[in-house]
Amino acid sequence: MYRSHTCGELRETHINNTVTLSGWVQKSRDKGFMIWIDLRDRYGITQLIFDEERTASELMEKAKALGREFVIKVKGTVIERASKNPNIPTGNIEILVSELEILNESLTPPFTIEDKTDGGDDIRMKYRYLDIRRNPVRENLIFRHKVTMAVRNYLSEKEFVEVETPYLIKSTPEGARDFVVPSRMNEGQFYALPQSPQTFKQLLMVGGMDKYFQIVKCFRDEDLRADRQPEFTQIDCEMAFVEQEDILNTFEGLTRYIIKEIKGVEIGEFPRMTYDEAMQRYGNDKPDIRFGMEFGELNEVAKHKEFKVFNNAELVVGIAVPSGNSYSRKEIDKLIDWIKRPQVGALGMVYVRCNEDGSYKSSVDKFYDQEDLAKWAEITGAKAGDLICVLSGDTLKVRTQLSALRMELAERLGLRKNDEFAPLWVVDFPLLEWDEDTSRYHAMHHPFTSPKPEQIELLKTKPGEVKANAYDIVLNGNEIGGGSIRIHDKETQAMMFDYLGFTPEEAKAQFGFLMDAFEYGAPPHGGIAFGLDRLVAILGGQETIRDFIAFPKNNSGRDVMIDAPAAIDEAQLKELNLKLDLKA
């Protein structure tokens, strides 16, 4: 037996008990006549004590030789601690050790196993198994487990059935790039790893499963932007005989339950906002509504003077920065530099200081008088002491730029609070989006999303204006989930494939099974998928999903710990009927 108790368990009630503990040597303090050792396991830290008077001398010697991260087993008596440590639950006791066994030695770890470590990202990833010993990393993984358990219990309770869908499926050129898997038994053929179980969950609805969910790995072979992983986890859900309203209510319930269960925070009814409204008010389809700073559109009160920049712009739009009038000229210049960076790409910024005396001082006083500026203040909601920041240009671009500025300022002002949760629904997404590269429309969500029935006719004349029965759930400025009511009849699906540039043959080759399924009594259905990695990170009050993944990959898709991917044997390639075809 390695332990009678864990290192987080013993209290004053255990005093005089003989106990056995196992764990890692967190640290050791050697005063010569007395040695204290902090023994650590997943559950906590317990102090061990060895002293000249009460400890055999060989045991003292053995204890002296223990290094950091040695794995030991000790037997001893729980005693009251002379100087108590109120910071840890076991702080009132310590163990007077009578037996010590070294279970495994340890080299000096390449970084300190402390909450704040001296290890950089790269070294921590290479030795991820040591990184996981650190409280924050381990706690993140336990936190993730709690979230998934809450999800499963809630959905199970609501009669959802978790069904495992296959990982070895078929490649489809639509959407992101697939990872493929050569089949040895089917010469020259490949499986693909799923980008999502989309078609399978729809087939489960055709199959009458009624309510499906799955917490499932998905795969995308994309060039990895910051904080994307080639394999990621979805909470994938689908329901039959539902309208959009049913889906929103069900998964609002789930989200509310998780936040309550995991964070102890009660959330009321989630606001709902159309995509158009979100773009207009926040310049963003995933607005952070924990704080205000809503957009004020100024076209009507800014285009009547001789200021060409505004007059030539499609949109003039501003936000009020709370207490921003305190910024120095230099600080404002820096802000302007910030929004001119290529990542944001604004050409410039107009600003208005809202003085405490009610007067305004702007960078465009040449063109606008106090009355004009007062209107700007009214529209942006600026109060005395605020700063109004105004951008102008093409609608879509300028909204994106001002949204970036809004988020940056909120961050600097401490308005994006980790412990505050402001979810909302964004609904009525456009069905299609224009792709400049290929000069055609792409499905904004995916090709199975149903257009608003009353707008199907509009597809022929103004496809870009057609809205979909598609929705996102947004939390603190991040899309945590998205879904749609699906097409469930063959004609509409065929029409959609046609709009998306599939020939009937291509549609049949790739999605024939789904089109066939729609001929055998497919029920109306819809669903949603949550990005678990992101959801957990946000609930954990952090932004980096990598911190919530046990063994993440780096930006080149490599696992630096196991050193994968790697070359494989020639024989293995031969069996798969493949040859490498390397670039020079």
Place this chain on the structure above:
Amino acid sequence: MYRSHTCGELRETHINNTVTLSGWVQKSRDKGFMIWIDLRDRYGITQLIFDEERTASELMEKAKALGREFVIKVKGTVIERASKNPNIPTGNIEILVSELEILNESLTPPFTIEDKTDGGDDIRMKYRYLDIRRNPVRENLIFRHKVTMAVRNYLSEKEFVEVETPYLIKSTPEGARDFVVPSRMNEGQFYALPQSPQTFKQLLMVGGMDKYFQIVKCFRDEDLRADRQPEFTQIDCEMAFVEQEDILNTFEGLTRYIIKEIKGVEIGEFPRMTYDEAMQRYGNDKPDIRFGMEFGELNEVAKHKEFKVFNNAELVVGIAVPSGNSYSRKEIDKLIDWIKRPQVGALGMVYVRCNEDGSYKSSVDKFYDQEDLAKWAEITGAKAGDLICVLSGDTLKVRTQLSALRMELAERLGLRKNDEFAPLWVVDFPLLEWDEDTSRYHAMHHPFTSPKPEQIELLKTKPGEVKANAYDIVLNGNEIGGGSIRIHDKETQAMMFDYLGFTPEEAKAQFGFLMDAFEYGAPPHGGIAFGLDRLVAILGGQETIRDFIAFPKNNSGRDVMIDAPAAIDEAQLKELNLKLDLKA
């Protein structure tokens, strides 16, 4: 709104309520003046009624036109049924329909959507989404969900943490064949899909996670024997600071809990049997102990006469078939034919009839007298009316043959009862097994399994006799799980790799990260993995795992529904730096 209630929900208490139901037309009986329709969804069947007196004539016409598997929505009033159907929960009521909407039509399904269908395996797999509409298939999937929820709740409760390990890992030539995934971003390199998360779960133990589990897909590119899938699901578990006893107790608890929770059956302490004992008593390392028919070894009482077949055999061994004396000569001959089939491969069988009067009649009366045969009866436990079947030959082969006979007879005698559960532990597996093909030892479990510490020296002289800290959990004649205490120090691991024929360079290239991890304070640890597909099938009282998988593959590894694997684009291959190298 598509429904106010499901099709399994309405009772007499709902009479006179106006309700809305949606579902599939299961069947329709048209008497001209009256039409009854069985409306089906996941939750049950509700009878709809249309009749000349109470139903508008257009509605009657519409109802007449409904075909099987049409998806409809109806509004109507719950009324008491004239002739009640006690076989279904909704059998006391029916719905007098006032509104009918066809949500989707259906072609005539290629097989009947009934518990007993007329569809063969192939057609059901091609239209799996229709097959899933059938109660038995759907119930199997719901059953699987219940089992996984029970597992997760039990383990979570015991402080196990479900941690997701990566799917894109590194290929290792040891063991079965890997599926590989070419990396586009790392030219000429490949990921592999995990055959199990073995090394990752061990690294989690090194990382101090203490108790880990995961219900996870695993992949093996093997030539598929009957009822194997290229992707399968494991309940994968690992614990730190444990001895074998701790693991057995923990997962005996889990298994007991599942059987109680899912089947309502209480199981006492699980028997434990060494591998050697299981082989001796049942000729099998996964004995079905729901029934007796234990092996009786007869060497001492069968090799003293002139019967050369026995005298030349390494082992003479028999079983008593309850009431087998009732078999006719012809039936016994058939049995002998059965065991001589190449799949079993015995050369012949000696039998002894145990007559009701206490006398014996055997096929070797020429050599053995009544006294001899009485000893055989005593050793095999045969009673009057039984038949003793005796095989002889090489120990390992003859045990396997007699085990096959034992199972076959038990099946025929109805002794393998679906609703009876007899789990046991088989322990002390050999560490290594000799492989004739490669003329070397292979790890019986895997190369991370720890030898019995007291037998490490024996490795040098008689490696085949060394036992491992390895165990299987067996249920009703199937291995449902297996595991071991792992090696946790670099020296033993290096030694094992050496015994298994790895050069130090190969060991480092493939498992260097694990060997490195062992240098930084790896705790003692061990674990187990359950085969979920098999476990669920056995708990469900069935043998075929395919029936418990939503979208299984066939014996060529194909998904015939989506038609995967399939050819991929030339462009996709090029991006992956690959060329097909097809055989002529």
